[in-house]
Amino acid sequence: MKKKHTMLSEIWRRFKKNKQAVVGLIVLILFVLVAIFAKQIAPYWYDDQDANRAMIAPCMQYPFGTDNLGRDVLSRLIYGSRYSLSIGFLAVGISVLTGGFLGVIAAYYPKLDNIIMRCMDLFMAIPQMLLAMCIVSALGSSLFNLMLAVGLSSTPKFARVVRASVLATREQEFVEAARAIGASNTRIILHHILPNSISALIVQATLAMAGAIISASALSFLGFGIQAPMPEWGAMLSAGRKYIRTQAYLTVIPGLAIMAVVYALNVVGDGLRDCLDPRLKK
Amino acid sequence: MSDKILEVSDLQIRYVTDEETVRAVNGVSFTLERGESIGLVGETGAGKTTTALGIMGLVPDPPGEIVGGSIVFEGQNLLTLPEKQMREIRGGKISMIFQDPMTSLNPVMTVGAQIAEVVLLHNKITKAEARERAKKMLEQVGIPGSRCDDYPHQFSGGMKQRVMIAIALACSPELLIADEPTTALDVTIQAQVLELMRNLQKEYNTSLVLITHDLGVVAKICDKVAVVYAGEIIESGTLKDIYTDKRHPYTIGLFESLPDIENDAATLKVIQGSVPDPSNLPEGCKFNPRCPYATEACRSGDIKPVKISDTHMVRCNRFSDTEV
Amino acid sequence: MLKYIVKRLLWIIPVLIGVTIIVFTILYFSPGDPAYLALGDNATPEAVEAYRVEMGINGTYWERLGRTLGGLLKGDLGLSYRSRTPVLDELLVRFKVTFDISAWSIVLGIILGIFFGIISALKQNTIWDSLSTGCALFGISMPMFWQGLMLILVFSVWLGWLPPSGYGSSWKQMVMPVIALGVNSSATIMRTTRSSMLEVMRQDYIRTAKAKGQTYWAVVIHHALRNAMIPIITVIGLQLGVLLAGSIVTEVIFSIAGVGKYLVDSLNARDYAAVQGCVLLIAFVSAILNLIVDIIYTFIDPRMKTMYETSKGGSAHSKKKGAQKTA
Numbered sequence: 001m002k003k004k005h006t007m008l009s010e011i012w013r014r015f016k017k018n019k020q021a022v023v024g025l026i027v028l029i030l031f032v033l034v035a036i037f038a039k040q041i042a043p044y045w046y047d048d049q050d051a052n053r054a055m056i057a058p059c060m061q062y063p064f065g066t067d068n069l070g071r072d073v074l075s076r077l078i079y080g081s082r083y084s085l086s087i088g089f090l091a092v093g094i095s096v097l098t099g100g101f102l103g104v105i106a107a108y109y110p111k112l113d114n115i116i117m118r119c120m121d122l123f124m125a126i127p128q129m130l131l132a133m134c135i136v137s138a139l140g141s142s143l144f145n146l147m148l149a150v151g152l153s154s155t156p157k158f159a160r161v162v163r164a165s166v167l168a169t170r171e172q173e174f175v176e177a178a179r180a181i182g183a184s185n186t187r188i189i190l191h192h193i194l195p196n197s198i199s200a201l202i203v204q205a206t207l208a209m210a211g212a213i214i215s216a217s218a219l220s221f222l223g224f225g226i227q228a229p230m231p232e233w234g235a236m237l238s239a240g241r242k243y244i245r246t247q248a249y250l251t252v253i254p255g256l257a258i259m260a261v262v263y264a265l266n267v268v269g270d271g272l273r274d275c276l277d278p279r280l281k282k
Numbered sequence: 283m284s285d286k287i288l289e290v291s292d293l294q295i296r297y298v299t300d301e302e303t304v305r306a307v308n309g310v311s312f313t314l315e316r317g318e319s320i321g322l323v324g325e326t327g328a329g330k331t332t333t334a335l336g337i338m339g340l341v342p343d344p345p346g347e348i349v350g351g352s353i354v355f356e357g358q359n360l361l362t363l364p365e366k367q368m369r370e371i372r373g374g375k376i377s378m379i380f381q382d383p384m385t386s387l388n389p390v391m392t393v394g395a396q397i398a399e400v401v402l403l404h405n406k407i408t409k410a411e412a413r414e415r416a417k418k419m420l421e422q423v424g425i426p427g428s429r430c431d432d433y434p435h436q437f438s439g440g441m442k443q444r445v446m447i448a449i450a451l452a453c454s455p456e457l458l459i460a461d462e463p464t465t466a467l468d469v470t471i472q473a474q475v476l477e478l479m480r481n482l483q484k485e486y487n488t489s490l491v492l493i494t495h496d497l498g499v500v501a502k503i504c505d506k507v508a509v510v511y512a513g514e515i516i517e518s519g520t521l522k523d524i525y526t527d528k529r530h531p532y533t534i535g536l537f538e539s540l541p542d543i544e545n546d547a548a549t550l551k552v553i554q555g556s557v558p559d560p561s562n563l564p565e566g567c568k569f570n571p572r573c574p575y576a577t578e579a580c581r582s583g584d585i586k587p588v589k590i591s592d593t594h595m596v597r598c599n600r601f602s603d604t605e606v
Numbered sequence: 607m608l609k610y611i612v613k614r615l616l617w618i619i620p621v622l623i624g625v626t627i628i629v630f631t632i633l634y635f636s637p638g639d640p641a642y643l644a645l646g647d648n649a650t651p652e653a654v655e656a657y658r659v660e661m662g663i664n665g666t667y668w669e670r671l672g673r674t675l676g677g678l679l680k681g682d683l684g685l686s687y688r689s690r691t692p693v694l695d696e697l698l699v700r701f702k703v704t705f706d707i708s709a710w711s712i713v714l715g716i717i718l719g720i721f722f723g724i725i726s727a728l729k730q731n732t733i734w735d736s737l738s739t740g741c742a743l744f745g746i747s748m749p750m751f752w753q754g755l756m757l758i759l760v761f762s763v764w765l766g767w768l769p770p771s772g773y774g775s776s777w778k779q780m781v782m783p784v785i786a787l788g789v790n791s792s793a794t795i796m797r798t799t800r801s802s803m804l805e806v807m808r809q810d811y812i813r814t815a816k817a818k819g820q821t822y823w824a825v826v827i828h829h830a831l832r833n834a835m836i837p838i839i840t841v842i843g844l845q846l847g848v849l850l851a852g853s854i855v856t857e858v859i860f861s862i863a864g865v866g867k868y869l870v871d872s873l874n875a876r877d878y879a880a881v882q883g884c885v886l887l888i889a890f891v892s893a894i895l896n897l898i899v900d901i902i903y904t905f906i907d908p909r910m911k912t913m914y915e916t917s918k919g920g921s922a923h924s925k926k927k928g929a930q931k932t933a
Contacts, residue, residue: 210747267743400819
């Protein structure tokens with residue numbers, strides 16, 4: 001137990017050195033808190049319409065202005081964080097689980113390896129966004145389908161990463177040692193290989209979350225995701241596009257929100273990659 | 283009336299990072315005559331490679347710094363030369379062979395091109411002529427000239443090292459520095475490469491600084507020996523001086539730890555303790571924590587070099603007691 | 607080497623077949639009946655059946671799949687549900703537009719990316735490095751569609767320098783789309799160039815080059831960059847795929863009649879024949895581009911050439927994937 005504690009605190013110590021990454025982490029935590037406590041923080045409900053206060057530019061009462069239906073943009077932004085963050089998290093979760101599962105199986109059972117990887121190659125021949133668009137088209141527009149589509153379209157990439165990582169670890173001697181003392185395949189996978197592949201996976205997952213959020217907002221922007229009146233940031237951008245000449249803030253602000261979260265994720269992912277570098281591992 | 287080609291005096295090099303300062307070279311001094319060869323012997327981390335890089339002017343600039351001493355080559359102090367002139371010397375007058383041939387050659391260039399490159403840098407000749415020269419050098423190191431358009435990955439380790447030697451000698455340098463040239467090679471190949479180096483050295487009358495931890499190799503090739511420990515030369519002399527009249531306890535320990543085929547000993551003799559951390563060197567004589575002859579006087583102050591004879595120097599308070 | 611190219615080209619055929627099956631199956635389960643969409647809810651059963659036969663969408667799943675695959679092998683991508691004209695014709699017209707914009711974008715991306723990547727690597731940890739890496743991070747964090755909108759905001763709405771939409775009548779219409787796509791690519795390329803150059807500059811053969819007395823810039827360009835290019839080319843290849851996807855959004859924002867916009871419009875109108883055609887075209891182009899990238903590899907890395915000549919295509923692939931990891 002003590003060894004694990006010092007390894008984690010060692011990683012944290014190294015991570016702390018990268019100031020940008022720490023700022024990114026703080027930003028992420030803030031966004032998560034905003035998402036969780038949206039109801040308490042937001043001054044208005046996200047679909048609180050009132051034609052009398054439509055199209056008001058940012059001011060004291062409405063810090064980010066109001067949209068064409070009189071809804072407070074700030075509140076919509078706050079509620080919207082729930083969608084973006086949950087999509088990012090769950091979509092990547094789906095990718096990791098399905099891709100990870102396929103990757104481990106492919107790496108461990110050579111007979112299945114070829115078939116699985118050929119299938120993954122096939123799916124990778126279709127650009128991710130297209131695949132996601134088709135899946136959403138087929139399943140219908142909803143938050144869950146959006147998550148599923150974005151998650152599944154990243155599965156081949158994760159399968160490949162996990163497979164490579166497992167193959168590399170498997171060749172190492174401590175696995176042979178484990179096998180020599182009679183450990184079963186499952187035990188080897190769970191206790192030896194996974195913990196060693198995890199750092200690469202965590203970095204990939206963090207960066208993939210950034211990509212998932214962008215993909216999801218792009219899909220919503222194009223109309224393939226969440227339906228109105230859900231305040232998903234991409235959908236807000238799409239709706240505001242009509243008014244770009246007069247109410248530019250409707251497009252500028254949601255975009256800034258997306259950028260902030262994605263930037264934070266990228267910076268944290270980079271920071272993790274630098275400090276989990278196996279060359280620095282004792 | 284000596285023809286001194288290289289004189290290193292009190293060279294001091296250190297590496298400075300955020301966490302620590304590593305004192306790699308702490309006052310190294312030696313001289314070399316034209317055509318002579320000196321072996322710098324010591325364990326890994328003693329500072330031999332850093333000394334060599336210092337002579338070449340290749341100490342990586344952050345974090346390395348040359349903080350003292352001088353390196354006089356053919357009358358010029360290399361440490362004060364502007365970079366442009368240093369570049370003319372590098373590869374042309376002073377060449378270096380590195381330890382690991384597997385990674386020292388550029389994988390995307392043919393070996394012929396890599397040899398021709400150094401020739402073109404130091405001679406005003408045409409590309410075609412340089413290519414001819416490259417082919418000739420390959421032949422000299424025992425590789426068919428027709429292979430000059432092959433890539434490094436198509437050669438074995440021993441052959442790659444030969445290519446490195448070809449590159450190093452292509453411009454007939456006055457001084458060749460070889461940093462553990464045979465350590466990464468098989469024993470049989472080692473012998474061939476050493477033989478090659480010795481012949482070429484004689485043919486071109488090149489002076490040689492040979493860095494190694496292998497006393498056997500030194501015996502075969504070198505005229506002089508300098509034993510390096512923790513960034514200092516703790517004993518130096520001719521081959522005979524060191525091999526038959528060693529005085530410093532470290533030198534003695536080195537020789538004693540060599541397995542003796544005639545001795546039926548059950549265990550090998552080792553030097554107690556381990557090499558000091560170069561960022562945290564002991565006071566006084568740097569070998570004192572491990573030295574069986576150490577006294578109170580050895581634990582503090584500078585140990586001055588003592589001349590036992592014209593050729594033999596040792597840095598030790600107890601040198602008279604270690605005489606066999 | 608030629609054998610390898612032919613093998614790769616032949617391999618594209620089963621890939622396209624596989625892609626067709628996947629897309630066809632996904633779309634088959636989509637809601638909405640194209641016949642009723644085209645003819646209206648009050649269409650007679652006969653009219654509906656006649657439409658289905660004309661479009662080739664009558665019969666069971668297997669019959670339709672078979673017909674689609676058969677058509678594919680003949681080069682026939684079917685008829686668009688909306689316009690009832692051959693999908694292939696519609697696509698070819700629009701493809702030139704998408705290709706032009708994408709080509710300029712990748713050129714911009716490569717020039718900016720490699721240039722700033724090298725500067726960043728050589729001046730590591732200085733202000734130039736921090737600025738460049740910071741900008742690159744912004745570049746990849748910005749959603750491409752938002753980037754496009756902001757460009758329109760600044761250059762069309764506020765400054766009035768450039769037209770906000772359209773294509774074909776003036777070169778000015780290409781500026782913003784190319785910037786939107788190119789800057790995004792350049793950010794990724796810049797990051798890869800930087801990390802690759804840093805890795806290469808640490809290698810032993812760089813020290814050997816310096817030991818020969820070579821000048822600084824010759825070492826950087828002639829020795830370092832040539833070796834650093836290997837993962838960079840991999841990333842450029844990947845970016846081509848990202849670009850194709852990015853052009854979808856860009857074309858929608860700038861109202862450009864290219865393949866991307868056609869795809870979105872077709873999906874919205876449930877014109878699945880057109881959607882299928884788009885996906886196939888894009889997959890085909892991606893495969894060709896990947897092949898070109900792999901061939902370029904052989905000119906840069908002689909070790910690749912040896913691998914290809916021993917016709918172990920698989921191991922070359924895995925070496926590329928290994929190079930990807932530095933990205």
